[in-house]
Amino acid sequence: xxKPWDTTSxxxxxxxxxxxxxxxxRRFRDFAxxxxxxxxxxxxxxxxxxxxxxxxxxxxxxxxxxxxxxADQVRSEIARRQRESAAARDVETVAAAGDIDCDMDxxxxxxxxxxxxxxxxxxxxxxxxxxxxxxxxxxxxxEIASAxxxxxxxxxxxxxRAKQSIKASGVPFRSLSWxxxxxxxxxxxxxxxxxxNEGYTSSSGAHLQRLDxxxxxxxxxRCAKAxxxxxxxxxGLLALMLLTDARRAARTGPDEELIPLDxxxxxxxxxxxxxxxxxxxxxxxxxxxxxxxxxxxxxxxIHDEAPRAEDTDWPQILxxxxxxxxxxxxxxxxxxxxxxxxxxxxxxRGLEMLKPLDSDARFSGHHRLDAVRAHLLEMLxxxxxxxxxxxxxxxxxxxIPERNYLMTQAARLEEGP
Amino acid sequence: MKYILMxxxxxxxxxxxxxxxxxxxxxxxxxxxxxxxxxxxGELVSAEGLSFPDQAKLVRAGKDGTPITDGVFPESxxxxxxxxxxxxxxxxxxxxxxxxxxxxxxxxGAPLNMPIEVRSVxxxxxxxxx
Numbered sequence: 001x002x003k004p005w006d007t008t009s010x011x012x013x014x015x016x017x018x019x020x021x022x023x024x025x026r027r028f029r030d031f032a033x034x035x036x037x038x039x040x041x042x043x044x045x046x047x048x049x050x051x052x053x054x055x056x057x058x059x060x061x062x063x064x065x066x067x068x069x070x071a072d073q074v075r076s077e078i079a080r081r082q083r084e085s086a087a088a089r090d091v092e093t094v095a096a097a098g099d100i101d102c103d104m105d106x107x108x109x110x111x112x113x114x115x116x117x118x119x120x121x122x123x124x125x126x127x128x129x130x131x132x133x134x135x136x137x138x139x140x141x142x143e144i145a146s147a148x149x150x151x152x153x154x155x156x157x158x159x160x161r162a163k164q165s166i167k168a169s170g171v172p173f174r175s176l177s178w179x180x181x182x183x184x185x186x187x188x189x190x191x192x193x194x195x196x197n198e199g200y201t202s203s204s205g206a207h208l209q210r211l212d213x214x215x216x217x218x219x220x221x222r223c224a225k226a227x228x229x230x231x232x233x234x235x236g237l238l239a240l241m242l243l244t245d246a247r248r249a250a251r252t253g254p255d256e257e258l259i260p261l262d263x264x265x266x267x268x269x270x271x272x273x274x275x276x277x278x279x280x281x282x283x284x285x286x287x288x289x290x291x292x293x294x295x296x297x298x299x300x301x302i303h304d305e306a307p308r309a310e311d312t313d314w315p316q317i318l319x320x321x322x323x324x325x326x327x328x329x330x331x332x333x334x335x336x337x338x339x340x341x342x343x344x345x346x347x348x349r350g351l352e353m354l355k356p357l358d359s360d361a362r363f364s365g366h367h368r369l370d371a372v373r374a375h376l377l378e379m380l381x382x383x384x385x386x387x388x389x390x391x392x393x394x395x396x397x398x399x400i401p402e403r404n405y406l407m408t409q410a411a412r413l414e415e416g417p
Numbered sequence: 418m419k420y421i422l423m424x425x426x427x428x429x430x431x432x433x434x435x436x437x438x439x440x441x442x443x444x445x446x447x448x449x450x451x452x453x454x455x456x457x458x459g460e461l462v463s464a465e466g467l468s469f470p471d472q473a474k475l476v477r478a479g480k481d482g483t484p485i486t487d488g489v490f491p492e493s494x495x496x497x498x499x500x501x502x503x504x505x506x507x508x509x510x511x512x513x514x515x516x517x518x519x520x521x522x523x524x525x526g527a528p529l530n531m532p533i534e535v536r537s538v539x540x541x542x543x544x545x546x547x
Binding site: 255256257391394395396397398400403404406407408410411412414415 | 433434435436437438441442445446449466468469471472
């Protein structure tokens with residue numbers, strides 16, 4: 001008996017992808033080929049299920065189809081070798097493998113194993129992200145390619161290279177020890193964070209039907225959180241994503257122009273997402289080990305909780321950034337610390353804190369530094385220098401919406417009060 | 418037929434335009450609308466804006482193949498600010514799109530009449546001669 005395809009089916013299908021992959025990869029002991037086979041099974045499901053309905057055992061269906069692809073592959077490989085030596089018996093063994101009971105070798109940890117495998121430190125972040133979206137997220141190569149605005153062939157190549165690197169590094173497909181898990185978790189969280197940021201920062205007019213990467217990142221992080229419920233930073237990361245995503249509708253105007261936090265229409269903020277984010281953050285903080293994502297989520301929560309921009313609890317944000325600078329020092333942390341300092345102790349103190357960044361090779365010449373300096377100079381009432389720095393920032397950014405925003409800021413100041 | 422439409426800006430204007438806010442907005446909205454229209458008509462292959470030339474580097478391979486970068490961009494009068502690649506039926510259509518882009522509004526809403534260089538994109542091998 002098949003169920004009709006509806007809005008929940010697509011989600012179900014994507015969630016089943018890593019589970020099916022786990023089974024097939026373990027059965028055939030070949031992650032790279034299993035990943036291709038499951039992708040083919042997913043494509044088959046996406047074309048057949050909407051037309052014919054969802055099979056009674058959808059996971060079993062995916063595993064069967066993927067295993068059959070694997071068996072076909074092995075069979076043709078054997079056939080090729082047979083021309084040199086006879087090995088006909090193996091064909092029967094492999095063919096039978098496709099009919100094994102599907103739940104027999106199911107491991108509830110498979111999705112987690114895959115997540116750690118795909119976010120392997122041997123991979124570049126762009127490869128890790130692409131592979132994670134496909135193998136764990138159950139997305140098709142075409143969808144991922146369109147999300148990153150590259151041709152499908154380019155993305156297919158990137159994914160295939162990522163799998164080669166995993167193969168070359170000799171990482172087995174197995175559960176990680178507690179210690180390995182702890183060591184590798186930051187790389188996994190960072191990959192999820194990058195997927196979210198990619199979705200959050202890049203949206204341009206010509207590409208309206210892009211896949212929503214921010215939503216995909218939230219879905220994957222939810223899944224990671226369910227599997228790693230004892231880790232505070234996973235909860236912190238999910239909270240950060242929700243508390244940031246909650247402002248999405250207010251973040252851009254009708255012409256996609258950027259609207260800064262203090263000018264946003266707060267009635268457009270998603271209250272349900274904020275409430276969920278704050279709940280997650282509270283639970284994470286109670287676990288006692290405060291990390292980078294929890295601190296950033298805490299700042300986001302303070303912004304989200306202020307009914308008006310002028311109600312923002314800046315002294316508390318300042319304290320959080322001081323802590324963040326200690327936990328994880330970086331130019332970006334210094335920059336945020338300077339902004340919070342300006343909001344609490346005045347722009348002159350904030351500008352003072354920016355000075356060391358001029359000589360920081362990682363950061364001098366970065367448009368963010370010019371943009372923040374322009375903003376603080378404006379607060380100080382130094383209009384001409386503010387205009388100059390807004391323009392420099394506009395010239396240095398590589399984001400078109402941001403460039404437009406910074407040029408508009410300069411133009412606004414030119415027009416006078 | 419594919420064409421690349423290259424929007425060149427004079428080097429003297431390489432700074433960020435210091436137009437009034439309303440004029441900036443009108444220009445941005447115009448470009449966005451143009452891209453959207455081309456997308457909807459199915460003619461847009463890609464459109465990209467480029468960062469300012471003071472961030473550009475000139476690269477040559479050194480003796481051992483390692484990149485040698487030149488920090489300063491050579492003195493050309495014009496620089497490429499952005500481009501469109503369109504897939505159209507006729508060259509005339511490519512020129513028409515280029516003219517549309519050229520007339521983007523500038524200060525006071527007056528058309529900028531920027532020079533747009535139109536070049537055809539080379540195609541694959543021709544069909545076998547019979």
